[in-house]
Amino acid sequence: MLELDRIGKSFAGVAALEGVSCEIPAGAISGLIGANGAGKSTLIKVLTGYYSGYQGEVRLDGRPLPLTRPSDAKAQGIHVVHQEVDTSIVPDLSVAENLLLDDIVAGRVTTRDVLRSRRIRQQAREVMAPVGLDLDPGARAGDLGLHSKQLLVIARALNQNLRYLILDEPTASLSLKEVDQLFTVVEDLRHQGTGIVFVSHKLPEVMRLCDQALVLRDGELAGIFARPFEPEALVAAILGMPLEQEFPARVERPRSAEPVLLVEGIEVGTAVKDVSFSAHAGEVLAITGLVGAGKTELLRAIYGLERPSGGKVAFLGKPLRIHHPRQAISRGIFLVPEERRSQGLFIDYSGGWNLAFPSLTSLAPSGFVSARRERALSRRLAGNLGVKGPLDEPVAVLSGGNQQKVAIGKWLARTPKALLMDEPTRGVDIGARLDIYNQIRDLSSDAAVVVATSDIDEALGIADRIIVMFGGRVMAELGHREATRGDVMRLAVGAA
């Protein structure tokens, strides 16, 4: 059993974590949940020896642990699979070398062994087997998919002494099938006595998998819950108050007669096949389906990022033939991309800088940017979306939800005619999510809003119409009244 006794950690006098005491039993799965910025990451870092100093004490089976270096944690059998799993992998080394990396570093596997590739391959296969991986040991690790990389890191930990495994939002970008596979592995580990900490924003997964749920709020432990979980109680603990609603109330609005976007038989390589739909002002259109169903490629093709191999797109009745986002933007078609840190934001620059970026032409008609107008604009946009946190510090310091609000908000100064949003609430906590849904609803009065989401409940909650994609094709188009969760789920996995 891992005991946390009044754990605290402050930065520059601000407490990120304060007086957190709880138990993480072996042979059980503990969910760690909380809003962005609640202290989950800080707690994980304490447990994995990332900080050289913190308050309180961590005890393993009653024995106080030194946890001041990452190697301390590993020596005690505490391992972590980071959300950005790439940080734990050496991309240019082979699968086998990555699996046996610790052994190679420690000299247990010698250079001669590495050169004798048959032996190391055999060893690698043995290490992979417990997590159900069957990769070519010679393959380049950097070329693996996210799912395989996660399992590789788990296998590597298992190969050492794995006693406690921390999974940091492992399912954020996995397909349903991959989630099932991962859960099977995790349940096997629990069965063998490993203590698991499962960090997630997805309550259904926590409720399905975990034996207990630890809720953090504002750096403090807001509650410890045991099975059977009540979702309302978990949400109330996360937010500090009960959530009245998860999605904004529906308001019937007039829908534009002419479609803003009319897509006919569009094809993008092998990713999108013969997709047709229309999107109107006055409605939210959700495109849902599993990860890899072709949603992202579809949006990217409309935005001029991928060249369609067939079909056509019309915008307000005129053919839309573009090959660069700037042509989409000049028409009032904007994209909020899937990966906000790598695609949607300039992470080193301030929130204000990011919010102003698409509006530079209007802020600087002569070429010179007026600092006063820029500040006014970014304040207004931040206010509209409820961005909380400093606007003049790098946007990287904002929580995920606030970052996403900036990634969306930067387009709002330019009155979108069509807004394409790819996974707009990924990694965003429940409270900020509602802000974003409200914004989507408001925007859709005057613009066509197309939301691509692999979260079926989100599609059902916010859309007026839902398109379900599978394997690059449209399986069905449903109005929000006739769509049921079961139907959409079935269609999304390809069952007609």
Added chain:
Amino acid sequence: MHDAGDVPRPGTAPRKRGLALGTLLVKYGVLGILLLLIVFLAIAAPAFLTFANWRYLLQDMSVATLVALGVTISVVVNGFDVSVGANAGLVVVVTIMSMVFWQLPTALVVLLAVATGLLVGLVNSGLVVRLRLPDLLATLAMLFVLDGGQQILAGGQTISQNMTLANGELAPGKIHAAFLAISRGSFLDVPNPVWIMVAIALALWLFLEKTRWGRILYAVGSNPEAARLAGASVGWYRTVAYLASGVLAALGGLLLSSRLGIGTQLAGDSYMLSGVAATMIGFAVLGVGRANALGTVVGALMMAVISNGFTMLNVPYYTQQTIFGVLTLVALGLSFVVRKR
């Protein structure tokens, strides 16, 4: 609307206002060292802090500053142009040859210098932006091409007025007084190169910091994918940066050529490293943390102050290099180590 989730993260919010030592060091570490250096030299060498000496010092740093600004703009778009020194050297040879051999008028010589820089920038951008070669490798290869090229062009010899040609005759052209006046003349008792340096540095600073195009250059350097998704023509802006880098280096070469008055081989080579150093020191000036025109000028000034002041104190050049290296490490150390905390 409740939003309990958006509590600012540690380290970002309620930050203590006022002059915390760390913030002070990050922002003013480099400037502080420069100031201390000037104060020390003023005391140790009475001739250091005089108008006549600073006239000379600033004139001396003008070439290095222009070349360094070339490096800076390439670094702004997250590229790296190390061909700037060789580029300046080529311009020295080309300008002198164009007068001594081809007898071009001064205006055309200046145009030729700029055109040379543009051409080098164009080739660099073609290699880096179009062919996607790694910037450091492509411009390093370019450095060798230009270094070799200027020697081939000049037949491996120093080009000068009244030099004897292979056929025994004297070279036909003269170095124009107007051309030499570019570097040797002065306005309001301040040498022309100082005016040129200040004007170009100020223009580049305004362009990079205050205009939307400068903003886009920084955006392209920070995250090209996000810049493209926000509508910026990333390739075009990167090309512009390499063209500007080429032209700035060529202007440095032009000043150097007019100061030297002869076509020495490889005259620009030493300006590459100093340009890179000035740019990197510039990162730390005022704690900006990115390449910027003002910082680069401060970096170049620091080098000029060290070389000028310690020469007065009869410190040999190799010791000056060591002093410069150590001070750079201290300055960068202050900024970056403190920032990491």
